[in-house]
Amino acid sequence: MYCVQEIAPRVFWVGGSDRRLERFENMFPLPGGVSYNAYLILDEKTALFDTVDSSVADLYLENVAHVLDGRKLDYLVISHMEPDHSAVIAEILRRYPEVQVVGNQKTFQLLGQFFTPELGKNRLVVQENQELSLGESLLRFTFAPMVHWPEVIFTWEATRGILFSADAFGSFGALAGNLFADEVDITDGYLDEARRYYANIVGRYGVQVQSAMKKLAGRDIRMICPLHGLLWRKDLPCILEKYDLWSRYEPEKKGVALFYGSMYGNTENAASVLCNKLAQRGVTDMRMYDVSKTHPSYLISDAWKYSHLVFASPTYNLHLYFPMETLLQDMGVLGLKNRKVAVLGCHSWASAAAKRMEELLSAMKEMELLTPPMDIRSSLKPEGEADMDALADAIAASLSGK
Ligand SMILES: [Fe+2]
Ligand SMILES: [Fe+2]
Structure with missing residues (x-):
């Protein structure tokens, strides 16, 4: 049966959730599933905002038909062509052959690439800030290139102050009846998932997010309707402030996240000793992760959150232990910057890890190495304690702003 909600007068949520999918983009674990939001406005004209992933296509098509209740569909607005939102375009066009497809030049180029050049020939190619009246509802299209695809369009509905934000x-996370952030406890894991989504999916494009947010400044925005996760209404400042911080690569929390790789426990022991010493220096609420155990998307999320990052890893085959190499490469590609960092290597006969970690961090912007990389031979010994104390002192001093 259809499953829809009227989220504002004559504006309907017509999406669906998938709790079965193991990994988003076949990469990112989805312990709480994911939602594919889509919206439909009924006015003198009707407008559908995006389609959904194929996994929820049947429900979505039933939702759309239920809300339209026999009316014709006038517009299908495409925010971007990523298949988790565009998978059902061809079916919508088949069922509603008179619908006009709304997008920009790049949208239609990608539409042709994903489908066929002949698809969706009834087009409205819009320009930046072009308006479209549906009756009482007035849409204005704002381009948000590379947030996170080149053709992205935000649509602002001026009458109700609704932003359809692509x-x-x-966020990751399926919806459970409550569609709005003010209807759930967002501090109970949701904001962590929103950060994990941002950092891994959008993180590279901080500059473009800042540009898009500047374009929206001064607009009357009373509701934000994204394509995944909760909708924002009463808590708008919360998510806007988070997006501003995340896209400026400013840490949310002054604190330590330590990432270690370890084959037989020796590097792990050194990492534990360091955290112990930091605790004795008054550092609280630290995070410590085994890079072989925890999926990199969670590590990236905490790297976005914390101000001080420590990387500890053994040398492996005269290179950096691969899970750590992967994490640091990922961080580099996502453009993380502006962190205080420390490096702890471990080797038994040839040292490569410490040097490589330093090299990868130096290639990122505004990464301040707090001390020269420390390098342990096989296992930490009491003779090495003074060096570990010095490292802990440097991190603690930096945290307290000295
Ligand atoms: Fe996308
Ligand atoms: Fe998406």
Whole structure:
């Protein structure tokens, strides 16, 4: 049966959730599933905002038909062409052959690439800030290139102050009846998932997020409707402030996240000793992760959150232990910057890890190495304690702003 909600007068949520999918983009674990939001406005004209992933296509098509209740569909607005939102376009066009497809030049180029050049020939190619009246509802299209695809369009509905924000302000996590952030306890894991989504999916494009947010400044925005996760209404400042911080690569929390790789426990022991010493220096609420155990998307999320990052890893085959190499490469590609960092290597006969970690961190912007990389031979010994104390002192001093 259809499953829809009227989220504002004559504006309907017509999406669906998938709790079965193991990994988003076949990469990112989805312990709480994911939602594919889509919206439908009924006015003198009707407008559908995006389609959904194929996994929820049947429900979505039933939702759309239920809300339209026999009316014709006038517009299908495409925010971007990523298949988790565009998979059902061809079916919508088949069922509603008179619908006009709304997008920009790049949208239609990608539409042709994903489908066929002949698809969706009834087009409205919009320009930046172009308006479209549906009756009482007035749409204005704002381009948000590379947030996170080149053709991304945000649509602002001026009468109700609704922003249809594409993937921006979205999150992993299926929806459970409550569609709005003010209807759930967002501090109970949701904001962590929103950060994990942002950092891994949008993180590279901080500059473009800042540009898009500047374009929206001064607009009357009373509701944000993203394509994944909860909708924002009463808590708008919360998500806007988070997006501003995340896209400026400013840490949310002054604190330590330590990432270690370890084959037989020796590097792990050194990492534990360091955290112990930091605790004795008054550092609280630290995070410590085994890079072989925890999926990199969670590590990236905490790297976005914390101000001080420590990387500890053994040398492996005269290179850096691969899970750590992967994490640091990922961080580099996502453009993380502006962190205080420390490096702890471990080797038995040839040292490569410490040097490589330093090299990868130096290639990122505004990464301040707090001390020269420390390098342990096989296992930490009491003779090495003074060096570990010095490292702990440097991190603690930096945290307290000395
Ligand atoms: Fe996307
Ligand atoms: Fe998406």
